Amino acid sequence: MATTPTASSEPQLTLPSLPQQQSSWTDDLPVCNISGVGYETNKAYRRDGYRTQQHSQEDYSFHFELDKDLCLYGVFDGHDSCRAAHFAHQRMPAELSFGQLTRRGGSDESVREALQQAFLAVEKGFFEMIDESLAQRAMLLSEIPEGLTEFEANRDHPAAMQQLAQLDQAISGGTTAVIVVVHQNRLYVANVGDSRALLCKTDENGILKVLQLTTDHTLTNEDELLRLQQLGMDVTPLRQGEKLAGQEVTRCLGNYRLKAGYREDERLRACCAEPALAEPDMVSVQLDESCRFLLLLSRGLYRALEEVRDEPQVNKEVAQLVVEEFAKSTTLEGVAQTVVNRVARDHQDCFINSGNTRCQRCEDMTLLVRNFSYPLRPAAGGGGGGAASVAAESATSTTSGTVAGRSTTNSSSTNSSEPVTNPYSFSLDADQRIKPYVSFDAYRENLARAREQGQFTDDTWWKRLLNM
Template sequence: MPTRAELPRSNHFQETHSWTDDLPVCRLSGNVAFMLNMMMKMEVMLWVGFSTNQIYREDGCRQEEHQFEDRSFHCCVDDNTFLYGVFDGHEGVQAATFALQRMAAEILLGQLSGKTSDEEIKEVLRQAFIAVEKGYLDSVDDRLAERTSLQYEIPDGMTSYEAYQKFPHLVDKLNALNCELSAGTTVVVALVYSGRLYVANVGDSRALLCRTDSNGVLRVVQLSVDHDLRNEDELLRLSQLGLDVDKFRQGSRLGNQENTRCLGNYLVKGGYKEFDELVTARAEPVIAEPEIHGGIQLDETCRYQQLTCLYPSLCNCMQCRATGWFLLLMSDGLYKSLVEATRTDQVNKDIAQMAVEQFRVQSTLTGVAQAVVDKIVRIHHDVCMSGSTSPDGHFTVAGKRDDITLLVRNFNFPLPNALNSPTNAVVRFNPIVTTVSTSSWSAGDDNSTIENSLTDTTASNTTDDQNNDTSTTESSSDLFPDRPNPVDRNTRINAYVDFSDFFQNVEKARAEGTLPLDIEF
C-alpha cells in the first residue's frame, strides 16, 4: 500500500493562495456595536500556533518526515457569522487543501440565509461535509481511470513480487497513484452564527470549549468526537457492517488509516474491498458523515471586555480573574504528543490549563497559541531524548511526532498584558478652523488663495479635553464678521497629497504604450 515517502515533497506550509485568503480574517467578536468598538481597539481575538512534524535526532538537527499537512482558516463574514476550521491531512496535502477551499464555500455563500433553528444550521454543516467529500472524489476521477487501466495491464493471479519483477514500471506508477488516492483529511469546524456556537467534525481533530467560573474553576467540554478505533460507538457501527471488530481492537488502523471517518481517501471508501480486513463489509466502513454539536448560546457573558486595571499582572481583583470563555481547535498531534509524553488521563484539561497560564503572561493570542504548542513540543522532545519509560518499564516515547496546529478563539477570557494598538486611543475629530488674515483677503477675487495654518496637535487635544461642551458652535459670521463668505465653491483647493510621481509614471507608461487599456487615467 502507499506510503508518505512516495509522495511529492513541498517546502511550503500552505498553498500560495486560496480563495479563503480573501475572506476577512476574524479578529473580532460580538454584535454590531461591539464590533465597531473592537475595530477601534484592534484586539486580536483569534490566532493559530503550529509546529511541523519532526524525527528526533541525537545531534539535535531538525528533520521532517514529510511536508506539513495541516491546514486551517479563520474568517469573519459579517458581524453575525464567523467560521473556523482545522484540517489534518494524511498521506499528502491534497485532501486537506481541497477541503480548506471548499468547506467555507459550502457554508458561507448563502447557505445560512433564512436559517434560524439549530436543526437547520446543523443540516447546512452536514451538507457541507457531504458536498466537499463528493467534490473531492469527483476531482480524482482521472486518477481512478488511470489506476483501473494500469490494473488491467497486470495479469490476474500474480503476487506483488511477481508483478514487480515482470512489470516494474507499471507497479511504480500504480503505487504512485495509490499514494495520491490515499490522501484524506480530518476536519473540525466551528461556526459562530447569530450568537450561537456549532461544532462539526470527522476524524480525531478536537474542539474544546473552555471557561472559568466565578470561583476560578476551569471547566472544559469537548465538543467533537474522536472517530477512531477506541470509540465504542464507531466499533459498533463497523460491527453492524459485518466487520470483525475484535481484530480492530487489537490494532490501530482501518485499512490504510487510523480514523473511522474522514474526507477523501478513496482507497478505504470506494476501494475498501481491496483490503483483506475490510472485504466483508456490506458498505463503505470509512464515512464522511460529521458529528455536529450545538447550538451553544453565546450571550452577553461571552463578550470580550477590555480590562481597565492599571496593574493586571500583579492584581487579583474580581475583574482580572473574572469568568471567561475561549475555544480551542486542534489537530491530533497536539494532544497525542502530550499523552504520549506524560501518560495523562485528562489531556483536555491539561491543554486548557496551559492555555489559561499563557493568557496570564502573553501579550497576544498569537503568543498564547504558539506558547502552548511550543511547551508540548518541548515536553515530548525532552521525554523522548531522555529515554524515559513508564512505571511498568514498557512505555517508551516514539522517536518522532506529528504536525501540530492549535487555533485559539477568545470570547471574553482576560488577556491582562494585551498589547495596546495605537488605535486604542480614542480619535476625536474636533477641527479648529483658522481663518486667513482679513488683510490678505480681497472680496470679489475669485482666484484668491486661502492659507490655513495648522493647529498644534497638543494644543488641539488639550482644548478638546478642557472644553467638552458640544452645544457651543461657531457660524461663518463668527469667523468672518461683516464679510461675505470668502470661499468660492469653484476655487481649486491646493492638494494635500503630492501625486506628481504618479502622474509622471502615467505619462511615461503612456509614451511607452504600456498603460492598461481597461483603466481610464
Template sequence: MQSGRDSRLNYSSTCWIDDLPVCKQSGIGFSMNQIYREDGNRQEEHAFEDRSFHCGFHNDNNSFLYGVFDGHEGTKAVDYCFQKMPAEILLGQLNPSMNDEDIKEVLRQAFIGVENGYMDSLNDLLAERAAYDVPEGVNPYDYFKQTELEHLHQLNANISSGTAAAIALIYNKTLFVANVGNCRVLLCENDPNAVLKVIQLSIDHDTRNEDEVLRMSQLGLQADRLRKHVRLGNQENTRCLGNHSVKGGYKEVEDLMKAAQEPIIAEPDIIGGIKLNDSHRFLLLMSSGLYKAIEEAMGTDQVNKYLAQSVVDQFREQTNITGVAQAVVDKVVRLHHDWHMTNSLSYDRTREDITLVVRNFNFPMPNAIRTPTVSFNPLVATSLISTTPQSTLTNSTSLFNSEQSNTNTNNYDNTNSSSSSEPALPFPDPDEKIKAYVNFKDFYKNVEIAKKNGTLPHGLLL
C-alpha cells in the same frame, strides 16, 4: 447543494480564503512534523499536512468560521477540502431566518458536498491506475502500496490521500461544531461556581471510540479485531474526507474487506447550537498531533485539562492571541522532544504535525498590547495612558478537579479575579495654573543672537 459549484477554485498556496476577513479574536500556532535525530539536527518526515483558517463574515461582526484539517498520505486531499469547505458554508447557504437544525443541516451538507466533489476529482487517477496489471494472486492494495515504480507509487498515494476535519461555526453568537476523524474542539466556560470547565465538543472517530467500533461491527467487521488495530488501511480514523483506498477500494484492504458496505464514512458528528454568553471563556481547535504528543510524553488521559491549563497560563503571559497559541504548541513540542530523547523505550522517534487555533471570548490578558487612551483638558494638557487591563489575574496556580464526567467535562479552579483598575490621577482645579515643565530660556537667548548676526532662518518670525 451542488458539489461541483466551486470547481474553478485554485487549490494552491494562495486561494480565495486569503480574501476573507481574519478573526482578530483568534490566533494560530503550529509546528512541522519531526524525526528526532541524535545529533539534534532538524529533519522532517514529510511535507506539512495540516491546514487551518480563522475567518469572519463580510459585513457581519457576530459570525465567524474556524477550521482545522489533519491530512495524511500527502496534501492532495487536505488542500482540496480546506479550500472547498468555507465555500460550502459561506457562499449564501446561511440566512438569519434559519433555526439550529437548519444550520446543522448546512454543515452536514458541506461535508458531504466536499466529499463528493473530491471523490469526483479522482476519476481520472482511478482510470489511470486501473490500466496497470496487478500480478495474479496479489492483493491490489498491497501491490500499489509497495510498488517500486515511482509514478505508480505517487498515483496510489494521491488516490489514498485523505484528511480529518473539525469546523466551528459561530453564527449570530451561536456555536456549532462539526467533525470527522480525530481533530478535536474544546470549549472552556465558567460554571455557576466560577470554576472553569473544559468541554470536548468534537467526537474522536477512531477505534478507541466504542460507538464507532459498534457501528463498524454492525457492518460485519469483528469488534475485537478493530480494538486491536490502531490503523485501518493507511490511516487511523473511522471517518474522514477523501481516501478512496479505504472507501471505494475497501474490499482490497484486509482489515475492512469483510464489511457489507463502506465502513469508513464522511458523515460528520454535529453539535449545536450553543448560545454564547459571558460564561464562555475560549475555544480551542487542534489537529491530533497536539494532544497525542501530550498523551505519549506524559502518559496521561487528562489531555484536555492539561491543554486548557496551558492556554490559561499563556493568557497571563502573552501580549496577543497568536502568541498564546504558538507558546502552547512550543511547550508541547519541547515536552515531547525531551521525553523521546531521554526515553530508551521509545521506538518511534517521530512527532506529527501540530496545529492549534485559539479563539478568545473574554478571558483576560493582562499583558495585551492596547491602544493608549488619551484625556485632554483645554487648560491643562495631561495625557493619561492606561497600562492596566480591565481585568487582572491572581497569582495562584489553577488546580484541576480530579473527577471526570461522562460528557468529557473537566474542572479546574478559576483564576479570574474581579476586575480592578488604577486610581484615577487627580485633575487640577479648572482655574489653577501649572508651572511650565520645559525651560525655553536658552532658546530665546539664541534667537536674539541669530537676529543680531542675521542668521535667523527665513520665515521664522518671533
C-alpha cells in the same frame, strides 16, 4: 506530492499537484481578530538534539469573520499526504461562506443542515479532483491478469506496476475535520476524525471547566466499532491494536482506500458498505457569560502531551497551558504559538532526557484559540457571550476537567457573572502615555533638603550627570 517515473523510457503521468505556497480566494476573507493559530511541523528527534521533518505539513486551518455576527473556524489533520487536508481547507469555506449558513434566517436546523451538506460536498469535490487518476488506475489494473502475486506482477508487468505506484500516491490521503460556526451567540460544531473542539467556561465558583464538544472517531470508540461490526467486519483485531487500512480514524474526508476502494483490502471486503464515513457528528451550544474561550486542536498536539506526561485528562492540560499564556502574551497568535512551542519542546526534551521512545517523533501540531471573554494581556479579547446558560448535557462527550487556581480575574473565587476586568491594564495621561506608577516624591524632597543644607553643589558629580 506525487513524483514521476525515473526511467526516461516510461510514459509520463499527469498527476494532480497542490503546491504548499499558493494564493487562494480565501486569502481575501477577513480574518477573525479575536482568534489566533499556532502550529508546528512533524519532527523526528535524535539524542543529540537534531531534528528532521519527516514529510510535508499535513495540518491546515482557517479563522474567518464572514459577517458581524458570523464567524467560521476549521482545523484539518491530513494523513498519507497533505492533498485532502489542503483541498478541504480551501473548499470548506466556499461551501459555507455564500449565505448557506444564514439561509432561512440562520435557524438551528438550517445551520446544521448546511454543515452536513458542506462535509459531503467537500468529499465529493475531492474525489472529483482525483477522478482522472482513478480512471487511469482502473485501466492499468485491468491490464494485469488476476491471480498474480505482487512479485509476479512486478516481474511480468514492471511498467504498469510502476505507474500504479505513482497513481496510488496521487489518490492517497484523507483528513480529519473540525468546523465551528459562531452565529448569533450560538456555537455549532461538526467533526469527523479525531481533531477536537474544547469549550472552556467558568462555573459558579469561577473555576474553569473544559468540555469536549467533538467525538473522537477512532478505533477506541465503541460506537464506531459497533458500526463496523454491523457492516460485517470482525472488530476483534481492531480492539487488539490492528488499524483500519493503516488508519486509526473511522470517519474522515477523502481516503479512497476506506471509501470506494475498500474492497481492494482483503480485511475490509467483508463489509457491506464503505467502512469510513464523511458524515459529521454535530452539537450546538448557546453561548453565555460563563463561556471564556474555545480551542480547536489537531491530534498531534494532545497526543504529544499524552506521551510526555502520561496525562489521562489531556484536555485539561491543554486548557491550563492556554490560561497560563493568557497572562503573559499580548496577542492570541502569541498564546496559541507559545503553547504549541512549549508542547513541542517538552516532547523533544522527554526523548532526549529519558530516552522515551514514544516521544521519538511528533506529528504536525495545530492549536486555534478563539477568545470570548478571557482577559488577555494587556487588553481583553472581544465578547460574543449570550444570556442563556450552557448545560453540561449539551456536549456530545463527557470528557471534562477543571483548571484550578485561575479564573477570569486570576482569582478562583471570582463569580463568573461578574464583568471581566483586565489585571494588566494601565492608566493613561492626557498625552496617552502610561502614567508613572513609581513615586519619586521622596527623592525630590531629599534632594531639595540636601541643596538647602549645602550638601548638593554644582561640583557634585551626580548633579552634572542628572543635569539638574
